[in-house]
Amino acid sequence: MSTPPLKTSAISKDYGQSPALYPLDLELKSGEIFGLLGPNGAGKTTLISMLTSLIDPTSGTASIMGFDILKDSIAARLNVGVVPQEIVSHGFFSIEKVLNFHSGYYGIADNREHIKYLMHRLSLYEHRNKLVRQLSGGMKRRLLIAKSLVHRPALLLLDEPTAGVDVDLRNDLWQFVLELNRDHGTTVLLTTHYIKEAEELCHRIGVLHLGRLIALDDTRNLIHQLTRRQVQIRLT
Numbered sequence: 001m002s003t004p005p006l007k008t009s010a011i012s013k014d015y016g017q018s019p020a021l022y023p024l025d026l027e028l029k030s031g032e033i034f035g036l037l038g039p040n041g042a043g044k045t046t047l048i049s050m051l052t053s054l055i056d057p058t059s060g061t062a063s064i065m066g067f068d069i070l071k072d073s074i075a076a077r078l079n080v081g082v083v084p085q086e087i088v089s090h091g092f093f094s095i096e097k098v099l100n101f102h103s104g105y106y107g108i109a110d111n112r113e114h115i116k117y118l119m120h121r122l123s124l125y126e127h128r129n130k131l132v133r134q135l136s137g138g139m140k141r142r143l144l145i146a147k148s149l150v151h152r153p154a155l156l157l158l159d160e161p162t163a164g165v166d167v168d169l170r171n172d173l174w175q176f177v178l179e180l181n182r183d184h185g186t187t188v189l190l191t192t193h194y195i196k197e198a199e200e201l202c203h204r205i206g207v208l209h210l211g212r213l214i215a216l217d218d219t220r221n222l223i224h225q226l227t228r229r230q231v232q233i234r235l236t
């Protein structure tokens with residue numbers, strides 16, 4: 001059996017009032033796109049923040065490509081790219097500079113061709129000398145995605161990747177995620193409260209509600225359960 005790209009072992013988070021995420025066991029298959037569907041406050045960002053070492057779990061742990069996020073956090077981080085909901089900093093840097101800087105952070109000596117590919121594919125190339133502070137919200141989202149991929153991670157975490165973007169950008173980002181998965185074999189975990197997004201992109205979907213995983217199935221079965229109201233959530 002190959003090492004799962006992501007495996008959580010009873011990972012949980014309690015910020016102090018009530019648990020934001022109850023102990024969660026989740027295992028992604030290599031090469032799949034997995035959707036974590038849930039309304040505001042379900043615990044989606046909390047999970048992503050723990051997986052990327054932004055916050056510590058209250059209990060439990062997870063591994064990324066076999067590396068424990070607590071005991072082997074550097075190795076785990078080298079194998080994961082993350083696109084957070086928040087906007088990139090580095091306001092006075094150009095797009096190209098941000099991407100080069102980020103490559104250096106991973107110790108990659110010559111990453112010019114890969115960065116050029118990412119800038120072209122994400123329609124950033126013509127704007128590569130613009131400062132981050134001059135970019136529109138959509139361009140910043142594209143830059144966040146490019147930045148998450150400079151080190152060619154095996155696992156990509158996308159936290160509500162199309163929230164607040166227009167239809168054209170949304171469709172383009174959907175295509176890009178599918179391409180990345182198909183052509184580069186990248187495993188993807190994406191969070192969303194948009195059923196259509198999960199349905200279009202994901203092989204499997206888990207439903208997170210008030211910090212608990214209340215359903216998990218192949219996309220077709222899961223959508224069937226949602227439409228038959230066998231699984232009930234309000235997504236807005």
Ligand code: ATP
Nearest residue numbers: 015019020038039040041042043044045046047193
């Ligand atoms: P959204 O779709 O709005 O981003 P989410 O599913 O990502 O929601 P989280 O942001 O993980 O949900 O929040 C889960 C719960 O934890 C919520 O009740 C939220 O208020 C709480 N929470 C999140 N971050 C913190 C924090 N830093 N301190 C205290 N409580 C927090």
